[in-house]
Amino acid sequence: MDADITRVEPVAGVISLIRPGQLLTDAPGATAAARWTIALAETDGVFRVRLSPGVDVCDLAATLRDQGHTASPNHVLVGQPLFFGGPASRPFPVDPVPPSTEALGEVPVTVAIADTGLAPHPWWRESAWFREGRQETEVPDGDGDGLLDAQAGHGTFVTGLVLRSAPEARVRPLRVLDGRGIGDEAGLLRALGRLASDPPQVLNLSLGCHTFDDRPSPLVEAALAGLGATAVVACAGNTASARPFWPAALPGVIAVGALDAAEQARAPFSAHGPWVDAWTRGEWLRSAFLRHGAFRGYAAWSGTSFSAAVVSGAIAAATGERSPLEAAAHVLDPARNRQIPDLGVVVPTPR
Secondary structure (H helix, E strand, O other): OOOOOEEEEEEOOEEEEEEEEEEEEOHHHHHHOHHHEEEEEEEOOEEEEEEOOOOOHHHHHHHHHHOOOOEEEEEEEEEOOOOOOHHHOOOEEOOOOOOOOOOOOOOOOEEEEEEOOOOOOOOOOOOHHHHHOOOOOOOOOOOOOOOOOOOOOHHHHHHHHHHHHOOOOEEEEEEOOOOOOEEEHHHHHHHHHHHOOOOOOEEEEOEEEOOOOOOOOHHHHHHHHOOOOOEEEEEOOOOOOOOOOEOOOOOOOEEEEEEOOOOOOEOOOOOOOOOOOEEEEOOOEEEEEEEEOOEEEEEEEOOHHHHHHHHHHHHHHHOOOOOHHHHHHHHOOOOOOOEEOOOEEEOOOOO
16 A cells, blocks of 8 residues: 555545545634644645644544544545456457447536546547546556556546446536546545536536545545536446445535446446445446556446446437526436336436
8 A cells, every 4th residue: 555545444445545644624713723733735715734743633533523623634535446356457458349329419517537547548539638638647557567557448438438428518527536546535626626517417526436434535525515507427446345335425416336248237346335326237338438558448347436327428419408407306216217126217228
């Protein structure tokens, strides 16, 4: 494990990953933590506090919350897949996949995708949003070993799945994960701060984490609530468990689990539980990818990351005359869609 990632287990069995010695809080919380602080940085009202050696960041965060402050360890976020095995572990090269030809007309919808960035691709390199936008480009080989990083292409793959359902949507890529699929809560909060002045209709979060106390980060919860009418979609995680995965498990977020390739049962790697709102295929999906080594711009990959992207695309396609939240309710309407007992509503996968 990297030196800047620590595994913590303040309660037996409640394991999470954090940046060691880093506390996230607001201005009053930063004042309350001053006696334990050796450095401080602020972005959009969020303070990242570097603590003195030996200070238990989880204990301090819990203490500050008990005192009425907003505080959280700087949890490590991972794209899904990353630390788990099975078919979700890596992409595979495939022959070119044709772009969607479904005639939807002009869809006045922007989909923000917080991920590993975005590579040029034939599906969108001539689109106005790509040519005119500020791009956060994928880095295929950040460590220079000649091999694709573990999750390089993740953001490109997710974008392709969104556009399979909503080909006329405008995509706003936000790079919050590196090529290994690793980021943190502080980086996500910075990205959400950039969105606050011009919120997208749909936000896709194919990433997440377990928290030190199995409760949501109050900072992330507040930042997402600040996006107002944005439909926020997040992956349920590749944990094969019912333990809440954040931010997907937040009440205002649409949590998406993965079905198997036959779309009949839960994929074995998918998280599950009453906090999961929607299900769609998550095994062996095909989408846009990088050109690198054996890959010629297309791949097959599995994971709840990609199930979330399918649902984000479906909501984007349903937006137009509807508001984003009305579109989300339409897509998840159990009267319109098949349901799987003990799981829930199934969102069809585009063909």
